[in-house]
Amino acid sequence: MLKHLKTLSGHQNPVYALANSDDDNTFFSAGNDKGVVEWSLETMAFVKVKMPVQSSVYYLHYYNNQLFVGERSGAFSVYDVKEDKVIARVNAHTKPIFNIQVVKSKNELLTTGEDGSVAVWSLSDFSEIFRFQAAYDTVRAIAISPDETEIAFGCKDHLIKIYNLADYSIKQNLDSHTLPVTSLAYHPSGKYLISGSRDAQLKIWNLPSYELAQTIPAHMFGIYGIAFHPTLPYFATASQDKSIKLWDAENFKLYKILSLEKGEFGHSHSVNKIIWSNEGKHLISTGDDKKVIIWGLD
Template sequence: MLKHLHTLSGHQNPVYTLINSPKEGSFFTAGNDKGVVEWSLETMSFVKVLVPVQSSVYAMHCYENLLFIAQKSGLILVFDLEEQKVRTTLSYHQKGVFDLKTLAYKQELISTGEDGNVAIWSLNDFSLLYHFQVISDTVRTIAISRDEKEVALGCKDGIIRIYNSEDYSLSKELNGHKFAVTALQYTPDGRQLISGSRDAQLKFWSLQGYELVNNVPAHMFSIYAIAFHPSLPYFATCSQDKSIKIWGSEDTKLYKIMSLEKNTPGHFHSINKLIWSTDGKYLISTGDDRQVMVWELT
């Protein structure tokens, strides 16, 4: 089902985030190094250092030709991929920014992180439109529902807070995890929200009544990412336990484990992020071992 194809090396320090480029066949990685790196899936090789950064990069997000780069310093770089230059720097957060998402229908960027605040930015002129405090501690992850009506925030206190995207009013609190919520994804069919946590559990919430409908003890340690395949009924998870797991979207059955402990190729340290390539041919993973691994879907 999945086979290890390539290991791309070059990062000197832990890698925290990776994202597909809008240009097909390439992707970006960043972490505790001095820049964002571009890689080619066609040649399976390093392309270039895209943009230098002043502090660690915790998250990236692409919208059209813009790459938003969230840093430990609290600053967010806005990099124009067409012009290949930094367009502006967004400054509001006093601590590290852990996640970024966009609401296309409102032309807004949402940022959050270690300060427990959410900032809303205009995609038109990059002005700060609005900000509010969620908790006094870290907000780790953001998920946007398929219809863009909801913004879900995974918080350090184990609670998932759901906000109405129109006016950012709090509509629901989902309380089920013992520890910090570290990964969140709405299912592609729009029926459920899946959360992963430091408690190593995957929880499935029905969007009809926000009921907890399933709980899977998925990993040994924190779950750091949940990624749905773009067209097939599978999703992948990765964890601090150094494993990648492939699950059925419809039956939540475990189909494959990639881990050195299971005698397959794998990472030898915490896996911080994974994504599917835009065409769904590859799964790409990275983490504290500084390696970027490319897996082929067979």
């Protein structure tokens, strides 16, 4: 299923963020050190430090040749990959930014984080359009439904809050986790929403009813990432328990555990982020051990 291909070193501190580019051969990482790093999937090697940063980076998001860099300072930068330079820097929040997403149908950018507010920005000029308070404390995760009609926020107060994307009105609160919600993902067809929490549980919410269909004791500690494969019926989860797990997206059967306990390769500390490469041949993971690991799907 998944096998270790390469461990990339070079970061000096924990890594929190990963993002693909449009190019199948390039991805980016960033964390608690001084820059955003570009890597090659073709050579499985360091390419260059793409840009310096003024504070730790907690989130990277790539869209339309632009890399959005969310910082601990509460600011985000916009790096134009074609122009090879930073084209904007916005002091968006008073506290760290933990998530950034694009609403393609509305040409909007969303940022959120430790202050619990969600800011909506124009992708044309990065001006602020709207801002609302989704929670009184940290919002860690954002997931946008495949049809872009709704958006889910994972909150520190254990709630998942569903909003209408048309007007950012509240639609539903989902209350089942016992600790902060740290990861969210919609099934690619939109038939369910999956949530992960510091309570180590995965919860499957049927759509459009929002009925809790299943609770899976998936990990030993907090679940920091959920990533659906771009074409195959799998999803992967990443955890503070140092493991990555591969699951069946239809029946939630566990296929594979990637960890030092189960094999020769894995992370020695918390796994903070996972992404699939655009074409789905690779899973990329990173975490507190400062390493970036590339796994191959066979």
